[in-house]
Amino acid sequence: MTDLDLLHFEQLKKDVQAQYLKEYTPSYDEISKWKGIDIIYFQEDLRKKAKGNISEKSFYTYFKSSPVTKLPRIDMLNLLSIYAGYDSWYEFKKNHLFAGELLTDEQELDDNEIKELEKTVSSALNLPKTEKEPQKADFQPQENIVLQESNIDNQTIVENSQVSKPTQKTPVKPQKRNHQRTAWIAATAVFVTLLGLLGFKDEIFQKTYVYCFTDADRNLSVQRDIEIKVIKENESPILYRIKPGECFRYPTKDKTLKMQISSTTYENLEVNRNLENAPEEETIELKPDDYKMAVYYFSIKDINGENSEELIKQKRKQLENLISNEAVITQVYDSDIYGLESLDKQKYITLVTTPTTALKNLNVIEMKKEKGKIVSIKFKISTHENNK
Known part of the structure; x- marks a missing residue:
């Protein structure tokens, strides 16, 4: 990395900023002042146009301070260059040469030095093996042919019979594996189903009970606010407020229900229900309190x-x-x-x-x-x- 690379990166940041400002209006024009929702929108636009992403931490590291003292990785430089309208970081530098700057292919190789060396070493290790193996394969059949011509024909029959035996047995193993896979898939499906039943057991087994309220003297629906306290053993009461004319809907899987009903103009009433044989809809009369x-x-x-x-x-x-x-x-x-x-x-x-x-x-x-x-x-x- 040279000082010129850092200057090129500062140029790239300005191009990235200009590209984003073509379509968006962030809180500030300067990319170093972006934060929060501006960074999120920029990341989304980067994924859309350059098919890649940079983390918020990387954004703060390389865009919040200027000039930077450390150059990002080559993959991030390529990504930002593509977003700015270039094929790569190398092409961006080639189009932004400073006076007297010479840009050669060696610089591009220096950026990818580790990856290129790994490819070279791996290919070098594989080449001798691929060259020697065909040579052995070419010589062995020729020796076999000479031996077969000088020996009795029965030897070839024995060899063919030995080769044919494993070909008959090989299809058996995949069949066993297929049965095992089928068994595992079935067991997994049953297990997932059981987990689903356990996770939604409350919704599956609970019922919703509906209670409406009428004036005992007028036989009309109650047009006053109603407060209902649901009492459970070893639990604090749960308070519900029902608006005038509305019914009380209570989903539960319990077997009993105890309610204390009160209103500004009606007598207090306590209701106890055995939900095992209670109707799911019921009308309760409230007596006016003079x-x-x-x-x-x-x-x-x-x-x-x-x-x-x-x-x-x-x-x-x-x-x-x-x-x-x-x-x-x-x-x-x-x-x-x-x-x-x-x-x-x-x-x-x-x-x-x-x-x-x-x-x-x-x-x-x-x-x-x-x-x-x-x-x-x-x-x-x-x-x-x-x-x-």
């Missing part, structure tokens, strides 16, 4: 108009009938100052029947009923805890 419906109504409505006072009185009376006079009502705070606060029945009803934006963030943590009456409520409002 308390939840009253609170939900005030959380999304602004009471305005002529009948607003009458409507509020109606909802207050509905809650008074649902909540026991001795109910324990607790508001929860996450604040360091306030942890819990107890409310009486009337104060709580006033809170949930006064249309405010805070009601949209009211979350009932726990509620208990006894004999049709609410005896315990624990709730929190997220806006309150943010302000504290």
Whole structure:
């Protein structure tokens, strides 16, 4: 390698850059500034036009620094020369001679010195063998012919019979090998099939169960969001959210199913199913919860108009009938100052029947009923805890 070779390589990099800019618009025109997606597109174009590839590491080694102190391998130089429109690295140099530079075939031989020497040595080693073997083959038949003419003809018959025997036995061996190959192919096919069954056993053996939900009073599909918790032994519950009017699809290979169903306006319901004899499609009725419906109504409505006072009185009376006079009502705070606060029945009803934006963030943590009456409520409002 000479300093002129390094200068030629710098020329080649400019030609490669110019070739790429004919069809593409990278982030930068200078090839030394290319990175990421620009290098990927260049590698793809190189594979397409020159039927070869260079690694990202090689790109950074030879294109990111200029001038380079080390010349790439001859195969990479040929590849880049082809991409730039030349037959080889040698032809590229021949078309870019510097003043006073003499380019001879010896330089091309120097680049491929190791490969050429290997070919020369291997051919030199093979030539004597090929020349001697025919000479032996030519002399041996002549000696045999002389011996056969001077000896009895029976000798030739014995030799022919000995040669014919192995020709009858030779077809037997391939037949045995063919049987072995057939057996191995069949065993491999069975093994691959078993692996496929094991890999997709869940998809093969599982079933998909569909559960739709209707309002028990109206016999119409539920038009509220539904939350479903699937409970499994020794596992954390899995939560699913079902949009209004949609059904719950649950693929499983288990034999039992336990679900806890809840909604903003319906009573909580726990469903247990033995899937060995359960139908794959089922409709589940949800019973409206008067308390939840009253609170939900005030959380999304602004009471305005002529009948607003009458409507509020109606909802207050509905809650008074649902909540026991001795109910324990607790508001929860996450604040360091306030942890819990107890409310009486009337104060709580006033809170949930006064249309405010805070009601949209009211979350009932726990509620208990006894004999049709609410005896315990624990709730929190997220806006309150943010302000504290």
